[in-house]
Amino acid sequence: MEEEKEGMSKRKGLYASKIKRAVHLLFFRRRLKPGVKGWELHRTLGSDYPKVLSLLDDYLEKLDLQVKTVPENEKSPAEKLSLEELDKARFYVTLRGELTPKESRMIGWRIDDLAGLAVTISYIISKKGQASRSEVEKLLSQKLPSWKASVNIDRYIRYGYIQEDERQQLYLDWRTRAEVDQKALVDLLLKSEQPTDTVATLAKKNEATADEENDSVAR
Numbered sequence: 001m002e003e004e005k006e007g008m009s010k011r012k013g014l015y016a017s018k019i020k021r022a023v024h025l026l027f028f029r030r031r032l033k034p035g036v037k038g039w040e041l042h043r044t045l046g047s048d049y050p051k052v053l054s055l056l057d058d059y060l061e062k063l064d065l066q067v068k069t070v071p072e073n074e075k076s077p078a079e080k081l082s083l084e085e086l087d088k089a090r091f092y093v094t095l096r097g098e099l100t101p102k103e104s105r106m107i108g109w110r111i112d113d114l115a116g117l118a119v120t121i122s123y124i125i126s127k128k129g130q131a132s133r134s135e136v137e138k139l140l141s142q143k144l145p146s147w148k149a150s151v152n153i154d155r156y157i158r159y160g161y162i163q164e165d166e167r168q169q170l171y172l173d174w175r176t177r178a179e180v181d182q183k184a185l186v187d188l189l190l191k192s193e194q195p196t197d198t199v200a201t202l203a204k205k206n207e208a209t210a211d212e213e214n215d216s217v218a219r
Contacts, residue, residue, distance in 0.1 A: 018045050018052045019059070026056075026067070026093050033160070033174055035070075035092035042087050050086060066096040070177045092178040116140050116152045117161060121176055122186050124162070133168040 021044060025036045041049040057067040069078040072088040081089060123139055124131045133153060140149035153170070156162040160175035176182070 015052060015055060018049075019056050021045060022049070022052050022056055026091060033090070035090050035174075035178070038087040038089045038091065041091065042083075047083065050083070053091065060093065061096060064095060064097045065093055068092045068094045068178050070174065074177065090174070090178075094179050112144070113152055113155070116144065116149070117156055118185060118188075120153065120156060120162060120170075121172065121180060121182070124170055124172055125182055125186060129171060131170050133164060133170055136170055 022041065025041060025044060038049070041053070045052050053067050060066055068091065069081070069086070070090045070092065071078055071081055071085060072090075073085075078089070119140065120136055123136055127135075136153060137146070137149045140152065144152070153162065157164055157173075160173050161180075162176070163171050163173040165171070172182075
């Protein structure tokens, strides 16, 4: 009985140590892209690293965070990947829940900027993962100034949500795959008659919120 308890204690200590090392790999950015590849986790933690990440994910749930798996092949369900496929995937720590509009403003995003990002992502998805920059700018310019549409696209590229090739074709980048529930986003926007109506509505809401905050400060 004592040997069994001692064995369990050693296993707990081993996994506690592995979880700590996994946190170091996931949280500390070493390259242009955050997160870590599965093969790096495999090499550092051993072949049971998926279990280590599952334990870490359970702990992070209390903090409204999660370990997100982004497969190399976007069409492969993350929960059904083999160990070989997991080694090729990338892992990130992302927000589990959703930001409130007020929280979004605090991190430097206007509500209409977020709406523009949602429309941009959903439009690229509707075009089977590729759309020309001119098409996206034209779409956003229906409800936003043309200069702002272009600036916003540059910002989405800079932050890793969208990537652009030499032919000015836009694709989804790593951050969209890591942070955005693409199906839920498309379902949400399909409820609107026109995607750009979302931008216009949220732009007005953003202005109204800003006015309320200014009035509060003035008082």
